[in-house]
Amino acid sequence: MIFSFEIPLLLLLLVTAAGAILVKDLMSAVLLLGSYSFFLSLVWAWLGAVDVAFVEAVVGAGLGTVLFLLTLFGTAPKDTRLRRPPPSLATLIVFPLLGVLLLYAADDLPEFGNPKSPASVHISPTYIEQSYQDTRTPNVVTAVLMDYRSLDTMGETVVIFTAGIACALLLRRNS
Amino acid sequence: MVILPHDSIIVQTLGRFLIPVVQMFGLYVLFFGQYGPGGGFVGGVILGTGMILSVLIFGHDASRSQIAKKVLHADGVGMLIFAGVGGLCMIGGGEFLNYANLEIPGLETASRRSLGIVLTQIGVAVDVAVTAISIVFSLSAEEIIEDSING
Structure with missing residues (x-):
């Protein structure tokens, strides 16, 4: 039964997110945000996106x-x-309305895991069928990120590099 | 704020034990990314976090933290590796980042692409690790707090 695990996790997410917003002390807010990231990574792992869960746990919570x-x-x-x-x-009027609209x-x-949803019929089957023959890489996510979409990944690397440079330029005063 | 060594013996002992384990796990995640969850980004963050941990526990000036300071000189090397692999592909006669054109004799196309994935993942990992350490050093450099106190 799926819901036996999902609902407590969702409640924990809601509680930690609301706590991070409502709490007065910034230190507590930061720690609550870290625990929120950790629970979110559990959700990703539960949904089968293990790579995303890994990144969320390491970057968000760590x-x-x-x-x-x-x-x-x-x-x-x-x-x-x-x-x-x-x-x-x-705020009290607009945001609940927005929430209802989004719901x-x-x-x-499309339903979660539906094989006929547009995302699952476009190019994903090709990747799943051929990535091992093409690249000898059993992890399809890595094959897509690093081979089929390597130019996008290079762009992301440039973004991270730029962020590091910008932090150094803005925060390091002299020396 | 310059980071001083942590005065708790529990933290110091645990750090001495934990940091090598974290680094080994980072390398494992980096090179196991082709076979399981993980990859260059996560591996790089874990490697960087291990060095950040040693800075946080043993302070800026400890001998263990000198590695992290030296690593800062490698800013941009990760990008260079990534783009360099792409350039090697172009030298091999193909498109940018089409690893099938890497000129390595005795390797078939699929193995070349696998090798290209490993090399670019190392590039991403170096870039991310150096950036993480660089941001931590930027946030905790000595000059910042003095400036904020003096005005």
């Missing part, structure tokens, strides 16, 4: 939390507590 904490330690203590104004009336639209999405 590296991201460390970077947030270092930023917090680098700021003055008075900055780490938040005073939030209560949400305005427009209504999600009803038209």
